[in-house]
Structure formats: C-alpha cells, structure tokens
Amino acid sequence: MTELTKLGVAAIRDGVASGAFTAVEVATAFNSNVAKAKALNAFIVETPEKAIEAAQAVDADRAAGKPLGKMAGVPIGMKDLFCTQGVQTTAASHILEGFVPTYESTVSAKLWKAGAGMLGKLNMDQFAMGSSNETSYFGNVISPWRRNDGSNAALAPGGSSGGSSSAIAARLCPAATGTDTGGSIRQPAAFVGISGIKPTYGRCSRWGVVAFASSLDQAGPMARDVRDCAIMLEAMAGFDPKDSTSLDLPVPTWEAGLNRDLKGKRIGIPKEYRLDGIDEDIAKMWDNGIAWLKDAGAEIVDISLPHTQYALPAYYIIAPAEASSNLARYDGVRFGLRDLPEGAGLQDMYAATRAAGFGEEVRRRIMIGTYVLSAGFYDAYYTQAQKVRALIARDFENAWASCDLILAPTAPSAAFGLGEKNADPLSMYLNDVFAVPASLAGLPAMSVPGGLSKDGLPLGLQIIGKALDEQAVLNAGLAIEQRSGFTAEAGEWW
Amino acid sequence: MRGLRLNSVQDLRRKPESGGKMSEYRIQGNTGAWEVVIGLEVHAQITSESKLFSGSSTGFGAEPNSHVSLVDAAMPGMLPVPNRECLRQAVRTGMAINAQINRWSRFDRKNYFYADLPQGYQISQLYHPIVGEGEIEVTLNEKDPDSPTKKIGIERIHVEQDAGKLMHDQHPTMSFVDLNRSGVALMEIVSRPDISSPQEAGAYLKKLRSILRYVGSCDGNMEQGSMRADVNVSVRKPGGELGTRTETKNVNSIRFMMQAIEYEAQRQVDLIENGGAVVQETRLFDPNKMETRSMRSKEDAHDYRYFPDPDLLPVELDDAFLEECRASLPELPDAKRARYEAMGLTAYNAAVLTAEAETAFWFEDLLAQGVDAKQGSNWLMSELFGALNKMGKTLDESPVNPKQAAELLGLVADGTISGSIAKQVFEIMLETGQAASAIVEEKGLKQTNDTGAIESEIAKIMAANEDKVAEYRSGKDKLFGFFVGQTMKAMQGKANPQIINDLLKKALG
Amino acid sequence: MSVDKDTVNKIARLSRIAISDAEADKMVGELNGILAWVEQLGEVDVTGVEPMTAVIANKLRLRDDVVTDGDVRDKVLANAPAKEGSFFGVPKVIE
Structure with a gap:
C-alpha cells in the first residue's frame, strides 16, 4: 500500500469518497511510514490508534451513506503547539512534559470534525521559537533532504514547524498543521519543497494553541500542493467566539475558487527584498517566479516597501515582549514541570522550575522581552517597535495601490546544516528576514516550491496578499506550481 | 477624540463650599502642626454573574476551585473574552460621579509572579482607563444638614481582574491556592490626594459606597471583601511640598481605614521629627495592634512591565451603549x-x-x-x-x-x-x-366616630371629676389634656381624637 | 543602551529564571548583540505615528454576562504537580 502515502489531501479525500480505498487503509499506510521514520524525529508522540479510530469513523459514515467532511479520511500530523485532549501537548518544552490537556484546541477540533485523523504530535522548535527545529527539548528534527554533494550532513527542516515540514516531505503524512509567528509555516515549507499558507491574522482561532506572541501567532496548513492547502485551510479557519481576535467572517470556499489564470492581477516586486549579496540561487528562482506569473497573465510592477529592513528588529522586540508575558504561566503551580529545591520558597521554586523547564532560546527570548518592557525602556523599545510595525503595515497598504499581490523569496537561502547557525542567535534570526514583514502586518502569505539550489535543495517562493485575500494568494501559488514543474523529492534514507 | 464629557445627570446638587475646606485636621508635632494628604484607591467588585474574561460564576462561598474555568486557571492556549456587563457597570459608575467616559480604552497586562495570579499577569488598564476624571461631593456628617461639604477629585476608574486566594494555615509547609476569585471583575476607583483627614476619608468611602449601591455596580460589602481600599498617606507642613507617601494595602473596613490613616500619619510625623525619612513603600494594617507595618517582602524589585494585552482589541464604546448606560442610571x-x-x-x-x-x-x-x-x-x-x-x-x-x-x-x-x-x-x-x-x-381596633358613645363617656368623666371641671372653667386650660386622655382611655383608644376634642370643648364650655 | 552583568541578573530575577554566573556572563554578550541590532529602530522617523493596536481591522466583541463555564474542578486540577485536596499546593508563603 506504499502508493497511498504518495497521495495528497485531495486525492485521499476523493479516493475515500469514491471507494477506491478505505480511510483505514490510508491511515494504516501512513502509520507504517511514521513508525519507520524514527531517524527524522519528526514526532514527539505517535498516535496510530487515533488515526485508525478516525478512519474507521469515516469508513462507517461512508458505508452508512452519511455526508463526509472536507478532510474525510485524511490522516494528518498535529504540531505539538495545539492542545489535544487526552494526548500530551508540550510545545516541545520540558516545562510541559507530561502535560495532558483536558481540552481540544478549536483548530484541531475543526479538523477532527471535518474527518481528519491524528497520526501524532509533531516536533517543533520549543514554544515555536526557532528557525531550524534545534530548540526542541525532544531533539532536533532532521530534514529528509540531503545535499547533492554526497555529504550526509543533517539539514535543518526549518522552524518552528520543522516536524510538520519534515514529516510531509518524507511522506509520513499528507498534510500537517503549522503555526506561523514570524515565518514558522513558510520557511520550513520552503526548506523541504512543500507548500504552506499563513492566513490573515484572525482567520484561524488561537484558542487552545500554546501562545508564543499573541499578536502574531496564526495557524495554517502545510501540505504537498496548493489545492491541499486550500482544502485544509477551509477546515481549519472560521470564527471562534472564544478568541477575541478571531475574525467574524464566513470561511470562503477557497478550493472551489482556485483559478490559475492571473489575468488582470498586478504582482508587486519589492525592491527592498533584493538585498545586497543576495544568494545567487535565490535571485534566479525569484526571476523564474516572476516569469511564471507573467506567463500566467499577471502584470509585474516594481514596488517599494521602504521600512522592510526594520521589520526584523521590530519583530525581535514585539515577539519576545509578548512571549515574556505569555510564558509567565509556566510556573510549576497548576501544570507542567515543578522544580522545588530543598527548602525553596515560592519565588525560588518559580526560578528553579523555569530555569530547568525552558530551553536556552526560550530563556533568551523571555529575558529580551522582559528587558524591553522594563521600567525606563518600554517606550524606547516596545512603543517604538509598535510604531514601526504600523509603518510596515502602512507600506503594504501603500503598495496595494499599485499591486494585488507581492512576490518574494520565502527565505534568503536553502536549508542550512544543523548546528551551522547556532553560535550566534542573530544569524539565525536573520533567516526570517523575508517572512517577518507579512507577519507584522497580519497579511496572508504562502510559500510554494520554486526550484532547487545548486546543492539540490528546495527553495521557496513567497506570495503575500491583501488582508482576507487568501484566494488570490492561493491562485498565484497554483499558477507557480503549474509552471515550476517542481517534482523533486528527498531520497529515502531514513 | 477619545473622550466624551457627559453632562451632569443630576443638577439638583447642594451648593458645595468653594475651595472645599472641610476640616482643619492637624497633627501637632514637636516642630509644629502637620497636614495629612490622603488618596484612596478603592477596589470594588463589580456586580456580575460571570467573571470579567470567562464564563465562570462569581458566586461567593463556593467549594474551592469549583468556580474556575480553564481560562481562569491560565491553562496553555486559553484566551480572555470580556464581559459586557462589567464594562457597562464601570461606565455607569463613571457617569454617576460625572466623570469623563472614554469611548476608547484598552486592557494592559501588569506582569508579576505570585501564587494567586495564574497568568503571571493581571489584566488591568494602565494607559487608557475606561473612565477618566470625575468627582464626588462628600459631607463630613451626612446626617447633619449644616455639615460642610467638599469635592474629592476622582482621577480614574479602571477595570481589572481580581486574584485568587492563598490559604496559609492548612498545612505545615504549604500554602493552598483557591482560584474561585481569580478573574472576578474589579473596578479600581482612584481618588486625587484631596482628602485631608481620617474623617474625610471615612465620609468619602461611605459616599462612594452609597453611590455604588445606588448604581448597582457593587454591593459595597466590605466584610466579604467586595470593597477594599489601598490608602496613600503622606504628611507635610501646612501648604508645604508634598511628602513621601506610603501605601497601606487592602484595608477592609471604614473604621480600620480611619485608624490606619491616624496611625500612619502620626508615625510619619514622629519619623521625620526624629530626623528620619519616610520610605515610599507598601504597608499592611494590623487591626489587632491598630498599627501599620512594612511589607518589604513584597517590595522585591517591582517592575510590572505593563503593555497592551495582545489577546484583546481596544474597547470601543458606541453611542447606543453609552445612551443605555445613562438611561439606566437611577x-x-x-x-x-x-x-x-x-x-x-x-x-x-x-x-x-x-x-x-x-x-x-x-x-x-x-x-x-x-x-x-x-x-x-x-x-x-x-x-x-x-x-x-x-x-x-x-x-x-x-x-x-x-x-x-x-x-x-x-x-x-x-x-x-x-x-x-x-x-x-x-x-x-x-x-x-x-x-x-x-x-x-x-x-376590634377600628376608630369610632360614634358621638353618642363618646358624649356618654364624657358625661361620666365630668361627673367623676367635678373639682377638675371647676378648675378648668376657672381658667386652668391645661386640664383640657387631662379630659382628652381620660376620654380616650375610656374609649380604649379607639375614638377619633378630633371628635373627642370637639365634643369636650362643647361639654366643658 | 547596553546591559551589564548586574542588569542581566536583574532581568533574570524579574523573569523568575535562575541563572548561573557563567550563564549570566554569556547572556551579557548575547543580549548586547541583539539590543545593539534592534536599536536601529531608533533611526525611523515615527512622528505622528500611533503604535499599532489591532493587526487587522477588527472590533472587540463583548460577551453576555451569563455563567457558561467553571464547575470543572477535576479538569482544572488534573495536571497539577502538587494537588492538595481541592487546592493547588505551593511552598508556604509568608505574607
């Protein structure tokens, strides 16, 4: 049944619906792939029984002639940031090891309701802080990809949704949830040659998703192609009264609206993204992307997003500031790890618990966030960053006067090797330079494969759209997908 | 335009004394008289069925941790959704003190770690409170119509979450945490330092409590903790520069508050006159010893790192909301x-x-x-x-x-x-x-208007008291009352007094 | 603005994260590197710009005042590291 794991969301859904195969057959096939791929370390918890259970329910519904959901029979991976009732949820942190939620996140509940099943909880950067999946307490996730130079260097699957990207690329699951705070869906998708979309901020409920930076966190799908992303996003999105920042809007029928004809669309090419010393492969891929969109009927226009260079520093004030407060609840009192040294008082217990429970990068970001919010520095850092953020959003607003979509690279390079960027936190942060502006402005943005680097590694093209215009983003993604001829896959070594 | 000044809901105010000097409260020290400057931060529990950001009950006296939702316990991924009624009650309270109502306000996070604070931050309003400046007119003795009045300025009213409760006496080495109160809505009503004596502070708190009860925004029950005050006190030479203030936390009765102010003001005067200096600090009132003491343990590096709560959007109040608030004020x-x-x-x-x-x-x-x-x-x-x-x-x-x-x-x-x-x-x-x-x-207590029966009793009484009849007729008018009393007694109290009067006048001539 | 070791220790205390001397030394360099980099924001002319409050135009919804939640003590206590009857237990706090 190996061929079943070659299928994507749409094909599985349609095959289960038509009776070409059963949902249980699909779940069994993916369970088996998951079980064989320990070397990738993509899962923190495997839940084969959950996948089978959900599949059985779908098969039974089909047999009973009941209507099937949008994701009926599709087994998926669930990023370990989503709280899942009865299944350990850790955000890849020691501090939450053993935490078993008594509740289900809105997004995961919607997916189960749509007929998806859970293969397991996917590894990730701890509390979604990282760009290489090297900050997980449960070990690095390894990308299934290797360079074509014959070296077997372990490569980063990207982050923070590195378990998701690795698992999809290795065909351990046809699709997975991701979350994107500053590129955490798009950059890992780019690193492993798959697609992923971060919808408009507020489309997907944040309720039950372990918070990193509330004003930036947004869930989205990661899958093999654009259509699969559209299907899964429909199942994940929707108004949730339990999230005050949730958008009270109907969910568009993105799959039905897919249209690769871009006639009349203007694609903006932001000059500020063409950095000095830009990677040659990246520049070439970007030019290819421009040509493909032109070929699809779009008009290409040069645009300027003048505050682009300030997006990353603004992000590295705002996100840590929010995180320093969001992560205050991990204190060893109500759930998770407690480290109580002999004779320690309450405050000592907090300090010991948090030192033992949080990984190095998490501790670093909490400290940065605490510092920039502290007395005397708040205006200089946080208020200034929120003003710059407003200017970045204004840049996009101004750009929409002359274009409908923006095309840019997803990341400044192909996947790097594990350990290559660990010495200096800043060099790691710079990997998000193209992803962060859309996050700060809350805009929908997608990464689709754009080709291979000289080393034979996937590169991603990023499409940024107007708020709420996921359809145009998906359509441009589809147009690229159909022209790029990207079919490369990682050879199975694991 | 973020503010809206509402017209007075009540124009029938009594004339306030201009300048508002209500009492000349002075502490006599060795170096002369000292003036006391007092400001109050009153925390009033907003009357509501459910909590400020969750659907848990606010009911008092429930089993520990039974009125707690996953939001109140700050479980991972839980989010706040504000309760309309809590904001409405704060706005109505603001209108009742003629305060500026801010159409645009915002919730901020106040970050600190404590076992009764599950989120590690309190959702409050620092930068943009829902209610701005207002005032309350107080009378030193409400029951004395000639008592002078004074206007006490209100700086702001903001809405925030209450904390949970710690119990210390149930276990030798542990404290126990009950989160039933965690997330209950409070209004913090912050006065200007316009109060200058314990009596004024008492009158202010009484008046405030009365207004809250009229409005229905707080039951004002200090024993149950639904109203408590943080008391800021400093002393200065009359008219001089403001002194360093201390804040005595969580005083839960009017009497204790007045005692705390008296003690604290005297302590500060003694301190300064003996060459010491007042330290800006948080203190606690001990009602048994009738004194305040320092809570230095809690002072440890307080830096609350306030910033706008990114889980919430700004609060924007529309005309209909404000109109309903105003119309529903008693x-x-x-x-x-x-x-x-x-x-x-x-x-x-x-x-x-x-x-x-x-x-x-x-x-x-x-x-x-x-x-x-x-x-x-x-x-x-x-x-x-x-x-x-x-x-x-x-x-x-x-x-x-x-x-x-x-x-x-x-x-x-x-x-x-x-x-x-x-x-x-x-x-x-x-x-x-x-x-x-x-x-x-x-x-059978009905009053009778039967003139015949009354006349007959009058005749009997006059016959039995001939001497008194004579005295009356010779000018001793006061005796009329005696005859009224006797008649009423004979009628067992049921006769119409007016008729008794009329008939007696006729009979006595 | 740059931080010294005392500041790092102060931030660690505020963050309630125990930190060793060696970690503090290392953190001084890292924080200064990051702070020096974010300080380029100071170059941006933000005259007349309001700090962003809502990422996407959206209005705060208000909930009706009804009891819809709570009464889930077992769920609330399910993951507690030190559950004492119906309470969470913490090291004794002296107030």
Missing part, C-alpha cells in the same frame, strides 16, 4: 435628597433617608404605595428604625415590607385607626407578620 443620592427636601421633608430626614441606597429604595417603595412623604418619612425614621434597632436588624431584614407598612399608614391616614393604635398594630405586625387591616379587624 436617581443618585444628592439629587434624591434635594427632591425630598422639596417635597417638604426636613433636611435631616432627607439626608438620613438618602445616605444609604437600601434606605432610599425602601422609602421609594413606600412612596410608590401612595403614602404621604412626610407621614412616611416620620414613621420610617421613628417607628421602623426604632423597632429594627431594638431587634438588632437591618432594613433588609425588616419583618415588615413597604407594602405592609403602606397599608398600616393608610389606615391612619383615612381615620380608620389613630396614631396610638397604629403603634400597637405595628408591634403586632412585627411579631406575627399579620396584615394591619386583619389585626385591626381581629382586635
């Missing part, structure tokens, strides 16, 4: 008192009846039954208050409700019973809970 104490005076009540009665919402609402209910205002107010203040006092009961616990009282007063007004019989009937009502008319019927 008549407030000052306006009510003025109206009662205009209705002919004495200033004293009007002041007493309006000082507490409970009394005013009871009296209003009585008036709604058609009782004459003067008759009703006199009866309420002498008869009912007297009886409740004897029984040790509050007005809420009164065995006689306004409807029952109105029936009794109606029987007096229409001449069915006399005032003295009414007292007897009222006593029976208090004991048995029976209706006034039933008692009058059962005991």
Whole structure:
C-alpha cells in the first residue's frame, strides 16, 4: 500500500469518497511510514490508534451513506503547539512534559470534525521559537533532504514547524498543521519543497494553541500542493467566539475558487527584498517566479516597501515582549514541570522550575522581552517597535495601490546544516528576514516550491496578499506550481 | 477624540463650599502642626454573574476551585473574552460621579509572579482607563444638614481582574491556592490626594459606597471583601511640598481605614521629627495592634512591565451603549435628597433617608404605595428604625415590607385607626407578620366616630371629676389634656381624637 | 543602551529564571548583540505615528454576562504537580 502515502489531501479525500480505498487503509499506510521514520524525529508522540479510530469513523459514515467532511479520511500530523485532549501537548518544552490537556484546541477540533485523523504530535522548535527545529527539548528534527554533494550532513527542516515540514516531505503524512509567528509555516515549507499558507491574522482561532506572541501567532496548513492547502485551510479557519481576535467572517470556499489564470492581477516586486549579496540561487528562482506569473497573465510592477529592513528588529522586540508575558504561566503551580529545591520558597521554586523547564532560546527570548518592557525602556523599545510595525503595515497598504499581490523569496537561502547557525542567535534570526514583514502586518502569505539550489535543495517562493485575500494568494501559488514543474523529492534514507 | 464629557445627570446638587475646606485636621508635632494628604484607591467588585474574561460564576462561598474555568486557571492556549456587563457597570459608575467616559480604552497586562495570579499577569488598564476624571461631593456628617461639604477629585476608574486566594494555615509547609476569585471583575476607583483627614476619608468611602449601591455596580460589602481600599498617606507642613507617601494595602473596613490613616500619619510625623525619612513603600494594617507595618517582602524589585494585552482589541464604546448606560442610571443620592427636601421633608430626614441606597429604595417603595412623604418619612425614621434597632436588624431584614407598612399608614391616614393604635398594630405586625387591616379587624381596633358613645363617656368623666371641671372653667386650660386622655382611655383608644376634642370643648364650655 | 552583568541578573530575577554566573556572563554578550541590532529602530522617523493596536481591522466583541463555564474542578486540577485536596499546593508563603 506504499502508493497511498504518495497521495495528497485531495486525492485521499476523493479516493475515500469514491471507494477506491478505505480511510483505514490510508491511515494504516501512513502509520507504517511514521513508525519507520524514527531517524527524522519528526514526532514527539505517535498516535496510530487515533488515526485508525478516525478512519474507521469515516469508513462507517461512508458505508452508512452519511455526508463526509472536507478532510474525510485524511490522516494528518498535529504540531505539538495545539492542545489535544487526552494526548500530551508540550510545545516541545520540558516545562510541559507530561502535560495532558483536558481540552481540544478549536483548530484541531475543526479538523477532527471535518474527518481528519491524528497520526501524532509533531516536533517543533520549543514554544515555536526557532528557525531550524534545534530548540526542541525532544531533539532536533532532521530534514529528509540531503545535499547533492554526497555529504550526509543533517539539514535543518526549518522552524518552528520543522516536524510538520519534515514529516510531509518524507511522506509520513499528507498534510500537517503549522503555526506561523514570524515565518514558522513558510520557511520550513520552503526548506523541504512543500507548500504552506499563513492566513490573515484572525482567520484561524488561537484558542487552545500554546501562545508564543499573541499578536502574531496564526495557524495554517502545510501540505504537498496548493489545492491541499486550500482544502485544509477551509477546515481549519472560521470564527471562534472564544478568541477575541478571531475574525467574524464566513470561511470562503477557497478550493472551489482556485483559478490559475492571473489575468488582470498586478504582482508587486519589492525592491527592498533584493538585498545586497543576495544568494545567487535565490535571485534566479525569484526571476523564474516572476516569469511564471507573467506567463500566467499577471502584470509585474516594481514596488517599494521602504521600512522592510526594520521589520526584523521590530519583530525581535514585539515577539519576545509578548512571549515574556505569555510564558509567565509556566510556573510549576497548576501544570507542567515543578522544580522545588530543598527548602525553596515560592519565588525560588518559580526560578528553579523555569530555569530547568525552558530551553536556552526560550530563556533568551523571555529575558529580551522582559528587558524591553522594563521600567525606563518600554517606550524606547516596545512603543517604538509598535510604531514601526504600523509603518510596515502602512507600506503594504501603500503598495496595494499599485499591486494585488507581492512576490518574494520565502527565505534568503536553502536549508542550512544543523548546528551551522547556532553560535550566534542573530544569524539565525536573520533567516526570517523575508517572512517577518507579512507577519507584522497580519497579511496572508504562502510559500510554494520554486526550484532547487545548486546543492539540490528546495527553495521557496513567497506570495503575500491583501488582508482576507487568501484566494488570490492561493491562485498565484497554483499558477507557480503549474509552471515550476517542481517534482523533486528527498531520497529515502531514513 | 477619545473622550466624551457627559453632562451632569443630576443638577439638583447642594451648593458645595468653594475651595472645599472641610476640616482643619492637624497633627501637632514637636516642630509644629502637620497636614495629612490622603488618596484612596478603592477596589470594588463589580456586580456580575460571570467573571470579567470567562464564563465562570462569581458566586461567593463556593467549594474551592469549583468556580474556575480553564481560562481562569491560565491553562496553555486559553484566551480572555470580556464581559459586557462589567464594562457597562464601570461606565455607569463613571457617569454617576460625572466623570469623563472614554469611548476608547484598552486592557494592559501588569506582569508579576505570585501564587494567586495564574497568568503571571493581571489584566488591568494602565494607559487608557475606561473612565477618566470625575468627582464626588462628600459631607463630613451626612446626617447633619449644616455639615460642610467638599469635592474629592476622582482621577480614574479602571477595570481589572481580581486574584485568587492563598490559604496559609492548612498545612505545615504549604500554602493552598483557591482560584474561585481569580478573574472576578474589579473596578479600581482612584481618588486625587484631596482628602485631608481620617474623617474625610471615612465620609468619602461611605459616599462612594452609597453611590455604588445606588448604581448597582457593587454591593459595597466590605466584610466579604467586595470593597477594599489601598490608602496613600503622606504628611507635610501646612501648604508645604508634598511628602513621601506610603501605601497601606487592602484595608477592609471604614473604621480600620480611619485608624490606619491616624496611625500612619502620626508615625510619619514622629519619623521625620526624629530626623528620619519616610520610605515610599507598601504597608499592611494590623487591626489587632491598630498599627501599620512594612511589607518589604513584597517590595522585591517591582517592575510590572505593563503593555497592551495582545489577546484583546481596544474597547470601543458606541453611542447606543453609552445612551443605555445613562438611561439606566437611577436617581443618585444628592439629587434624591434635594427632591425630598422639596417635597417638604426636613433636611435631616432627607439626608438620613438618602445616605444609604437600601434606605432610599425602601422609602421609594413606600412612596410608590401612595403614602404621604412626610407621614412616611416620620414613621420610617421613628417607628421602623426604632423597632429594627431594638431587634438588632437591618432594613433588609425588616419583618415588615413597604407594602405592609403602606397599608398600616393608610389606615391612619383615612381615620380608620389613630396614631396610638397604629403603634400597637405595628408591634403586632412585627411579631406575627399579620396584615394591619386583619389585626385591626381581629382586635376590634377600628376608630369610632360614634358621638353618642363618646358624649356618654364624657358625661361620666365630668361627673367623676367635678373639682377638675371647676378648675378648668376657672381658667386652668391645661386640664383640657387631662379630659382628652381620660376620654380616650375610656374609649380604649379607639375614638377619633378630633371628635373627642370637639365634643369636650362643647361639654366643658 | 547596553546591559551589564548586574542588569542581566536583574532581568533574570524579574523573569523568575535562575541563572548561573557563567550563564549570566554569556547572556551579557548575547543580549548586547541583539539590543545593539534592534536599536536601529531608533533611526525611523515615527512622528505622528500611533503604535499599532489591532493587526487587522477588527472590533472587540463583548460577551453576555451569563455563567457558561467553571464547575470543572477535576479538569482544572488534573495536571497539577502538587494537588492538595481541592487546592493547588505551593511552598508556604509568608505574607
């Protein structure tokens, strides 16, 4: 049944619906792939029984002639940031090891309701802080990809949704949830040659998703192609009264609206993204992307997003500031790890618990966030960053006067090797330079494969759209997908 | 434009004394007189069914951790959704003190670690509170119509979450955490440092509590902790520069607050006069020792790192919301008192009846039954208050409700019973809970207008008291009362006093 | 603005994260590197710009005042590291 794991969301859904195969057959096939791929370390918890259970329910519904959901029979991976009732949820942190939620996140509940099943909880950067999946307490996730130079260097699957990207690329699951705070869906998708979309901020409920930076966190799908992303996003999105920042809007029928004809669309090419010393492969891929969109009927226009260079520093004030407060609840009192040294008082217990429970990068970001919010520095850092953020959003607003979509690279390079960027936190942060502006402005943005680097590694093209215009983003993604001829896959070594 | 100044909801205010010097409270030290400067931050629990950001009950006295949702316990991924009623009550309270209502406000996070604070931050409002500047007029002695008044400025009212509760005495090495109160809505009402004596502080707190109860935004119950005050005190030479202040936290009675101020002001004067300096710090009042003491343990590097809560959007109030708030405000104490005076009540009665919402609402209910205002107010203040006092009961616990009282007063007004019989009937009502008319019927207490029967009793009394009749007729007018009393006694109190008067005058000539 | 070791220790205390001397030394360099980099924001002319408050135009919804939640003590206590009857237990706090 190996061929079943070659299928994507749409094909599985349609095959289960038509009776070409059963949902249980699909779940069994993916369970088996998951079980064989320990070397990738993509899962923190495997839940084969959950996948089978959900599949059985779908098969039974089909047999009973009941209507099937949008994701009926599709087994998926669930990023370990989503709280899942009865299944350990850790955000890849020691501090939450053993935490078993008594509740289900809105997004995961919607997916189960749509007929998806859970293969397991996917590894990730701890509390979604990282760009290489090297900050997980449960070990690095390894990308299934290797360079074509014959070296077997372990490569980063990207982050923070590195378990998701690795698992999809290795065909351990046809699709997975991701979350994107500053590129955490798009950059890992780019690193492993798959697609992923971060919808408009507020489309997907944040309720039950372990918070990193509330004003930036947004869930989205990661899958093999654009259509699969559209299907899964429909199942994940929707108004949730339990999230005050949730958008009270109907969910568009993105799959039905897919249209690769871009006639009349203007694609903006932001000059500020063409950095000095830009990677040659990246520049070439970007030019290819421009040509493909032109070929699809779009008009290409040069645009300027003048505050682009300030997006990353603004992000590295705002996100840590929010995180320093969001992560205050991990204190060893109500759930998770407690480290109580002999004779320690309450405050000592907090300090010991948090030192033992949080990984190095998490501790670093909490400290940065605490510092920039502290007395005397708040205006200089946080208020200034929120003003710059407003200017970045204004840049996009101004750009929409002359274009409908923006095309840019997803990341400044192909996947790097594990350990290559660990010495200096800043060099790691710079990997998000193209992803962060859309996050700060809350805009929908997608990464689709754009080709291979000289080393034979996937590169991603990023499409940024107007708020709420996921359809145009998906359509441009589809147009690229159909022209790029990207079919490369990682050879199975694991 | 973020603010909106509302017009006064009540124009019938009493003239405030301009400048507002109400008392010349001074502490006499070795170096001369000292002035006390006081500001109060009152935390008032907003009356609501559910919590500020979750659907858990606010009910008092529940089993530990039973009124706690996953949001209140700050489980991972939980998010706040604000309760409309809590904001509405804060706005109505603001309107009641003629405050600026901010159409645009925002929730901020106040970050600190403590076991009663599950999120590791309190959602509060620092930068943009929902209510801005207002004022409250206080009278040093509410019951004295000649007592001077003073306006105390209100800096702001903001809405925030309450914390949970720690219990320290249930285990030798552990404290226990109960989150039932965690997330209950509070209003923090911050006064200007306009208060200059313990008495003024007491009058302010009483007046504030009365307003909250009128508005219905807080039950004002200090014993249950639904209202408590942080007291800022400093001292200075009269008219001099402001001194360093201390903050005495969580004082939960008016009496304790006044004692805390007295103690704290004296302590500061002694300290300064002995060459010391006041340290800006948080203190605690110990009601057993009647003193304040430093809470230095809690002072440890307080830096709350306030920033706008990114889980919430700004609060934007529209016209309809504000209009409903305004329209639903009841008549407030000052306006009510003025109206009662205009209705002919004495200033004293009007002041007493309006000082507490409970009394005013009871009296209003009585008036709604058609009782004459003067008759009703006199009866309420002498008869009912007297009886409740004897029984040790509050007005809420009164065995006689306004409807029952109105029936009794109606029987007096229409001449069915006399005032003295009414007292007897009222006593029976208090004991048995029976209706006034039933008692009058059962005991045959109806007033009689039977002139024949009265005349016959008058004749008997005059025959038995010939000497007194002679004295009266020779000019000793005072004896008239004696004959009235005798006649009434003979009639067992049931005769119409007016008729007795008329007939006696005729018979005595 | 740059931080020294005392500041790092102060931030660690505020963050309630125990930190060793060696970690503090290392953190001084890292924080200064990051702070020096974010300080380029100071170059941006933000005259007349309001700080962003809502990422996407959206209005705060208000909930009706009804009891819809709570009464889930077992769920609330399910993951507690030190559950004492119906309470969470913490090391004794002296107030």
